[in-house]
Amino acid sequence: xxxxxxxxxxxxxxxxxxxxxxxxxxxxxxxxxxxxxxxxxxxxxxxxxxxxxxxxxxxxxxxxxxxxxxxxxxxxxxxxxxxxxxxxxxxxxxxxxxxxxxxxxxxxxxxxxxxxxxxxxxxxxxxxxxxxx
Amino acid sequence: xxxxxxxxxxxxxxxxxxxxxxxxxxxxxxxxxxxxxxxxxxxxxxxxxxxxxxxxxxxxxxxxxxxxxxxxxxxxxxxxxxxxxxxxxxxxxxxxxxxxxxxxxxxxxxxxxxxxxxxxxxxxxxxxxxxxx
DNA sequence: ATAAACCCTGCCCTGTAGAGGAGAGTCAAG
DNA sequence: CTTGACTCTCCTCTACAGGGCAGGGTTTAT
Numbered sequence: 001x002x003x004x005x006x007x008x009x010x011x012x013x014x015x016x017x018x019x020x021x022x023x024x025x026x027x028x029x030x031x032x033x034x035x036x037x038x039x040x041x042x043x044x045x046x047x048x049x050x051x052x053x054x055x056x057x058x059x060x061x062x063x064x065x066x067x068x069x070x071x072x073x074x075x076x077x078x079x080x081x082x083x084x085x086x087x088x089x090x091x092x093x094x095x096x097x098x099x100x101x102x103x104x105x106x107x108x109x110x111x112x113x114x115x116x117x118x119x120x121x122x123x124x125x126x127x128x129x130x131x132x133x
Numbered sequence: 134x135x136x137x138x139x140x141x142x143x144x145x146x147x148x149x150x151x152x153x154x155x156x157x158x159x160x161x162x163x164x165x166x167x168x169x170x171x172x173x174x175x176x177x178x179x180x181x182x183x184x185x186x187x188x189x190x191x192x193x194x195x196x197x198x199x200x201x202x203x204x205x206x207x208x209x210x211x212x213x214x215x216x217x218x219x220x221x222x223x224x225x226x227x228x229x230x231x232x233x234x235x236x237x238x239x240x241x242x243x244x245x246x247x248x249x250x251x252x253x254x255x256x257x258x259x260x261x262x263x264x265x266x
Numbered sequence: 267a268t269a270a271a272c273c274c275t276g277c278c279c280t281g282t283a284g285a286g287g288a289g290a291g292t293c294a295a296g
Numbered sequence: 297c298t299t300g301a302c303t304c305t306c307c308t309c310t311a312c313a314g315g316g317c318a319g320g321g322t323t324t325a326t
């Protein structure tokens with residue numbers, strides 16, 4: 001199967017498939033005598049796994065690591081669980097940060113609506129936004 | 134005052150100051166006869182405002198817009214409030230997405246711990262991660 | 267006089283995940 | 297025979313906010 005057909009059937013772009021090969025998500029494709037890449041159905045397993053992994057927030061670099069385990073013959077499950085737990089912890093921190101920011105924004109909006117634009121001095125640019133200090 | 138002193142006193146890098154001039158956050162500095170940039174204390178108001186704005190999630194592009202209002206002689210407060218409310222709404226969506234992702238990750242971790250790595254087939258790379266379909 | 271510290275412009279580099287296009291070769295159908 | 301669809305490699309570009317050099321000129325203190 002050629003790259004275009006793989007792309008259509010997996011609903012990814014041809015560019016993406018070449019890129020995945022470039023970054024090691026896909027092994028170097030075998031080639032037809034004319035140089036065209038040739039694939040068998042195993043490519044769909046890779047692409048499906050890659051998509052599912054991206055959906056849970058793994059980067060291509062991490063996905064490549066996971067695949068590397070598998071290629072060394074080791075089940076990557078333990079590594080995957082670590083990754084997932086790290087991602088989860090990082091996500092918790094990030095969500096907390098964003099929630100704090102959202103709170104700030106709401107306070108700012110509330111305060112801002114109570115302020116008079118005519119009382120905003122050029123020197124401070126806009127009195128709605130003040131430095132935390 | 135020269136750029137280095139501004140940088141020290143405002144606790145930003147010299148690079149950052151030049152960059153801000155480049156992108157229009159700061160007006161082109163006046164120059165000493167030798168070509169060195171020369172600043173008066175107004176630069177600190179800009180830098181302070183810029184920092185405070187970044188802290189609430191505005192981009193330099195947006196900050197530049199706000200400053201442009203001020204330079205046209207209009208109080209930018211109304212525009213700032215719009216920006217803040219847009220950011221807040223976008224943030225709410227984003228937080229919801231991340232929370233959904235965190236939920237997925239937790240489910241995945243829970244299910245993953247219950248699975249046997251030895252039962253993970255090479256074809257699926259890692260059975261902890263499955264496509265949503 | 268000279269070394270250390272400062273300043274200038276201009277250029278490339280970072281990370282993410284590819285997109286877009288140039289220029290060329292290949293293949294099937296009409 | 298030629299048109300259109302496909303494929304190849306290689307190069308540049310995106311957003312964001314600067315960082316890190318090179319290679320030069322200037323100032324300040326010793």
